[in-house]
Amino acid sequence: MPSTLSVIEPSALAACCSPVTEGIVGDEAATTLARMFKALGDPTRVKLLSMIAAASDNGACACDMTEPVGLSQPTVSHHLKLLVDAGLVTREQRGKWAYYRVAPDVLGSLAAALRPATG
Amino acid sequence: MPSTLSVIEPSALAACCSPVTEGIVGDEAATTLARMFKALGDPTRVKLLSMIAAASDNGACACDMTEPVGLSQPTVSHHLKLLVDAGLVTREQRGKWAYYRVAPDVLGSLAAALRPATG
Numbered sequence: 448m449p450s451t452l453s454v455i456e457p458s459a460l461a462a463c464c465s466p467v468t469e470g471i472v473g474d475e476a477a478t479t480l481a482r483m484f485k486a487l488g489d490p491t492r493v494k495l496l497s498m499i500a501a502a503s504d505n506g507a508c509a510c511d512m513t514e515p516v517g518l519s520q521p522t523v524s525h526h527l528k529l530l531v532d533a534g535l536v537t538r539e540q541r542g543k544w545a546y547y548r549v550a551p552d553v554l555g556s557l558a559a560a561l562r563p564a565t566g
Numbered sequence: 567m568p569s570t571l572s573v574i575e576p577s578a579l580a581a582c583c584s585p586v587t588e589g590i591v592g593d594e595a596a597t598t599l600a601r602m603f604k605a606l607g608d609p610t611r612v613k614l615l616s617m618i619a620a621a622s623d624n625g626a627c628a629c630d631m632t633e634p635v636g637l638s639q640p641t642v643s644h645h646l647k648l649l650v651d652a653g654l655v656t657r658e659q660r661g662k663w664a665y666y667r668v669a670p671d672v673l674g675s676l677a678a679a680l681r682p683a684t685g
Contacts, residue, residue: 467616467673471634477609477616485607490596493603497586497596515590554586554680561677 467560479534480560483553486533491516492526499536499547500554506539506546586679598653599679602672605652610635611645618655618666619673625658625665 472480487493494516499507513523527547530536535554536547591599606612613635618626632642646666649655654673655666 467612467619470616470620471613472616474609477612480612481607481609484603484612488600488604488607490593490600493586493596493599494590497589497591500586501589558677558680561673561680 480557483533483535483557486529486535489526491518491523492530495523495526496530496535496549499530500549502548504548506548509545509547599676602652602654602676605648605654608645610637610642611649614642614645615649615654615668618649619668621667623667625667628664628666 467480487496495512498512498515509520509524509527512527513520516523518526524545527536527538527545530547531538534550537550539546539548586599606615614631617631617634628639628643628646631646632639635642637645643664646655646657646664649666650657653669656669658665658667
């Protein structure tokens with residue numbers, strides 16, 4: 448069963464960026480935003496995202512993320528997969544370990560969608 | 567059974583605002599952020615929030631929100647309660663109807679938490 452069914456396509460990302468503060472968002476944008484927010488609806492995934500976002504350009508190694516969140520490697524890998532599937536982070540395999548980076552523009556787009564309307 | 571158990575206290579809100587991009591977030595902040603993101607992890611609630619955020623200072627009447635999302639009044643009220651409980655919006659009863667506003671500073675704080683680190 449391919450897991451790519453749940454992966455957000457780049458084209459959907461483009462639809463996500465209209466601010467929620469400027470009127471009712473459309474079906475596609477609401478679905479994309481909700482999927483990203485849902486992936487962040489868990490304290491462990493918020494922590495993992497914060498570690499990935501704070502990592503150097505080399506990315507954050509999965510091997511470094513188990514101890515800070517106090518969970519097993521398989522559990523951390525599961526959470527990381529949900530972040531990847533939601534389009535929030537990207538994954539790169541290098542030898543034995545996977546490295547994670549925040550997907551380009553995603554946090555900025557999410558932040559922009561939440562920015563309060565001015566004037 | 568009081569529903570206030572799930573309500574986010576203002577003191578917890580203050581803990582939520584450190585950017586996730588500046589290092590691993592603490593337990594309390596991760597829990598608060600995750601609860602807010604979880605409340606937005608549904609397309610209907612994203613739409614409702616967008617309508618509330620775009621409403622005038624008078625707030626958005628529950629009576630005006632059923633038709634745009636195409637759901638029954640009880641279902642919309644349930645979704646609105648989840649937004650209130652997460653601390654994202656406030657509710658004010660005026661006569662027969664409830665009016666909703668975005669909670670002060672909340673969207674800005676959430677946006678700030680997601681803003682990519684610069685430099």
